[in-house]
Structure formats: structure tokens, C-alpha cells
Amino acid sequence: MKHKHNRNPSNLIIANKELERERSIMEVNDLVRLFKAVGNKRRLEILRLLITEGEKNVSEVCEHLGISYVSASRHLLQLERVGLLKNRQQSLWVYYSINDTSSVTCKEIIEMVRQRI
Numbered sequence: 497m498k499h500k501h502n503r504n505p506s507n508l509i510i511a512n513k514e515l516e517r518e519r520s521i522m523e524v525n526d527l528v529r530l531f532k533a534v535g536n537k538r539r540l541e542i543l544r545l546l547i548t549e550g551e552k553n554v555s556e557v558c559e560h561l562g563i564s565y566v567s568a569s570r571h572l573l574q575l576e577r578v579g580l581l582k583n584r585q586q587s588l589w590v591y592y593s594i595n596d597t598s599s600v601t602c603k604e605i606i607e608m609v610r611q612r613i
Contacts, residue, residue, distance in 0.1 A: 529577070536571070538571050551592065553592070554572060557592070579599055
């Protein structure tokens with residue numbers, strides 16, 4: 497017994513509109529997380545540090561900014577989660593740097609920080 501698929505064009509249009517709405521909501525949520533990440537003075541300082549001096553490990557970030565290891569780790573992780581930073585591990589150390597393969601929006605934010613240094 498063959499099933500008839502409901503290929504009514506109006507159903508497809510409704511399904512496409514629902515998908516577009518879901519994508520739009522996800523994009524807005526991503527932007528909110530991104531702006532929250534850069535809306536913090538310490539995280540902007542970390543971005544500026546990594547832009548001007550390049551890759552740093554957590555201890556080096558602590559030294560430069562005079563903050564605790566835990567605080568630096570949390571800030572770096574949040575910047576990484578939104579795509580502004582990338583990391584690499586070398587033995588016991590994790591090194592963070594600017595993510596040069598990030599989204600267009602992240603690249604624009606990095607460029608804005610770079611211009612205001």
C-alpha cells in the first residue's frame with residue numbers, strides 16, 4: 497500500500513516560513529551571546545591583549561590584566577564559545593588567540609576593537 501505524500505504547496509510554504517523563523521530566532525540568540533561576551537570590560541581587555549600581543553596562555557593573561565586564574569579562564573572560555581577566540585593545547589598549557597576563521601560578525605567586532613587600540 498502506497499502512502500500519499502501531502503505535497504500541497506501551501507504546506508511547504510508554511511513549513512519553510514517556520515524554518516526561517518527558527519533560524520532567525522537562533523541568529524538573534526547567537527548575537528545576544530556575542531554582545532554579552534564583548535559587553536564586559538575584562539573580556540574587551542583580553543581581546544585587545546590578544547590582538548596586540550598575539551597568543552597567550554591563561555597565566556600570561558592573568559599577569560597582564562592582574563586578575564585571578566579562575567577569572568581569566570572564565571572570560572577566555574566565554575570569548576571562545578562565541579567564536580572570537582580559538583585555543584590550542586601544548587603539553588599542560590592552553591594557549592588562546594584571535595579566531596581568524598570566525599563568522600563575519602565576529603571578524604567585524606575584532607576589527608572594531610583593533611581600530612580602537
